[in-house]
Amino acid sequence: MGIRTVAVYSDADENALHTRVADTAVRLPGATPAETYLRGDLIVKAAVVAGADAVHPGYGFLSENAGFARAVLDAGLVWIGPPPEAIEAMASKTRAKELMGIAPLGEVTGADLPVLVKAAAGGGGRGMRIVRRLEELDGALEGARAEAASAFGDGEVFVEPYLGGDAHGRHVEVQVLADTHGTVWTLGTRDCSLQRRHQKVIEEAPAPGLDSRITSELYEMAERAARAVDYVGAGTVEFLVSDGTAHFLEMNTRLQVEHPVTEAVFGVDLVALQLRVAEGHALEKEPPRARGHAIEARLYAEDPARDWAPQTGTLHRLAVPDGVRLDTGYTDGDDIGIHYDPMLAKAVAHAPTRAEAARKLSGALERAAVHGPVTNRDLLVRSLRHEEFTAARMDTGFYDRHLAGLTAPAPDPYAPLAAALADAHGRSRFGGWRNLPSQPQVKRYASAGEEHEVRYRHTRDGLAADGVRVVHADGRLVVLEVDGVRRTFDVARYGDQVYVNATALTALPRFPDPAAQLAPGSLLAPMPGTVVRIAEGLTDGAFVEAGRPLIWLEAMKMQHQITAPATGTLTALHVKPGQQVEPGMLLAVVQENRS
Structure with a gap:
């Protein structure tokens, strides 16, 4: 522009x-x-x-x-x-609900449960806690207030009925865009039901499976919310749709992370339109027509199998095949730090139909090169191919039900061999073969918590391995023929880290390091971060119960609890509030009470 x-x-x-x-x-x-x-x-x-x-x-x-x-x-x-007045009216979820005629809960009783504690000024899932038992309420309020104050500078929270996965609710929103001349566009619906920790993971437009009645109702409420505060610019009105009824959640008085799916379907640039509206230009009286379907997946540096723990380190390479849109704040070689949100990129696919968009996006992510810290890439691919998603039967409880299956390790069985053959390329001092039969070479790799040992040989015809035919092997590309079928493996190595297609491996030394052994009950930092809290009365010799929160870490604007692995005695506490910790650092040791 x-x-x-x-x-x-x-x-x-x-x-x-x-x-x-x-x-x-x-x-x-x-x-x-x-x-x-x-x-x-x-x-x-x-x-x-x-x-x-x-x-x-x-x-x-x-x-x-x-x-x-x-x-x-x-x-x-x-x-x-x-206008600031519109932000003021809608940015606080408590005031927004009052404006829409909805009151948050007052005193919470057992009959109200489950409930959701939410930050009034929040967003992105921060400052939110589900409370299923009354005795959990005080702790949830305290944690939500602290997280909200850290992320938004405002510790106000409120309580509302929880209509999440238990009620098969869907998170549906409407994009609005308004100018200063009285025109308000409602640019379709988006479904953002696939969430972890109340933060969106996969979004799509339009929201699938909504009938015309509820779609019209959503449009009407969204436009009414915008006109009620004389809204200007881009905004989003969010709803929970459950049992055919739309419940107003909030209005986000800003651009949404997931705005690209709306842009793809309507053929517009929302940021450019924001700028034009701010310059005083009028919108057309009617928005463009929607075309096709778009799906966005958020690529996070996090480990879904370890309670979504954020990850840090060097992003060696990030490359997604052509044909999908990639919005990212990182390039190859950038460091992923501890201070901010762990989202690396958003990948967006647009196609004539929903099925084609899902297939296009899952295929691109599967073939993407994502070399660096652990990410949720495999989870995204499996989510897009899950039968509930493909049938548009997903809701906000999707990951509560399916996380274990979606994160089960599934490394390529031939990835360790491909890594070993790529590493062995050109290493032989004898030109790659000997006159006498050579002894097998042995290499060990770790992947998804399992150790793999592979064997190969140098022969007069090049590298060889039992059960496969090595068609080609160099430092970056290995081609194997397995049962008559050729398979190609792209290999990249950064120190001990090896990436073979979508499988991440760690090259292991020939002999394990005996110094790496830790005492049973050792609590290690799952991520880099800052110790923000130690449980009251927690000192050496203290009695702790299994599952009791002992240490709170703050990383990437969210708090993470480190809990006791067993009932027993705290024999060592190695950290204090305010201390910075690195992944794998010893935090404390709990000796299990076996009596």
Whole structure:
């Protein structure tokens, strides 16, 4: 559009992609959100110093903060978003519900359960807790308040009935776009039911299987919400659809992460339209017609099999086949840190039908090169191919029911051999063969918690292995013929980490390190982060019960509990509040009481 851009960046994001590609960049000293991206005064100052004339708030941090919007306007800058009064009315979920005539719960009793504790200023699943037993309520309130204050600078929370997976609810939303001339577009529906920790994983447009009655009802309520606050710009009205009834959840007064699926279906650029609306241009009276179906999958640096623990480290390579849209903030070689959301990219497929879009996206993700920390890529592929998803019978309880099956290890049985043959390429001092029969070479690899030992030989015809024919082998490509069928393996190695197609392997030493043994009951940090809390009274010698939360870690804006693995005695506590920890670091030791 010919518009020059100014990026703001924290110290942790000094070399981030958005910092590198912007025309100008301004530093926000510090690394935590509270020091940087939640400091509206610093961001306004950066805009003024850089000579900017407008501020786009993105879709996180201060994007729904009315005070920030006012500060932008007071500085003489254009605010690319709704009026502060509209943000104020809708950004707090408690006030939004009052505006729509819905009251949150007052006193919670056993008859109300289950309930959901939610951050009033929240989003992205942060500051949310499901409470199924009354005795869990106080702890849920405390945890939600702390997480909300850290992520949004506002610790207000409220309680509402929980209508999640138990009620087979679907998370459906409507994209709205409004100008300053009285036009409000409702740009179709989106289904965002596949969620983990109340944060969306897979989204699609339009929401499948909705009848015309409920679709019309959703459009009507979305437009009514927008007009009620004289909305301007892009926004989203979210609903829970259960048993044929739509329950209003909230209005997000910002651009949504999942906006690309709407863009694909309607053939529009929502960010460009945001800018045009902010410049005072009028929308057409009617929105474009919808065409086809689009599905988006969020690629996260996290381990779904380990309670969705976020992962850090170097992203060596990220490449998705042509034909799908990839929105990402990372390039090859970038570091994934501990401070912010673990989302690496969004992959979006558009096709004439839903089935084609799902097939297109799952195939592209399966063939993608994702080399670095553990990701949810395999989970995404399996989710898109799951019978409940393909039949459009999914709801917000999808991962509660199916996570174990979706994360079961399924490494390619020939990946370790391909890794060994690629590593062996060119290593022989004798030109790759001997006159006498050679002894088998042995290599060991770990994958998905299992150890694999492979054997191969150097022969006068090249590398060989029992049960397969080695058609080709070099450092990057191995072709094997198995039962008459040729299979191709792309191999990449970074130190001890080896990637063979979609299988990640760790090359093991010939002999295990005896120093790596740990005492039974050792609690290790599952991720890098900061110790934000230690259980009250937790000292060496304390009695603990199995499952009791002992240590709270904060990583990537979310809190994670480290619980006692067994009932027994805490024999060692190695950390204290405020301490930074790395993955695998020993936090504490619990000696099980076997009496």
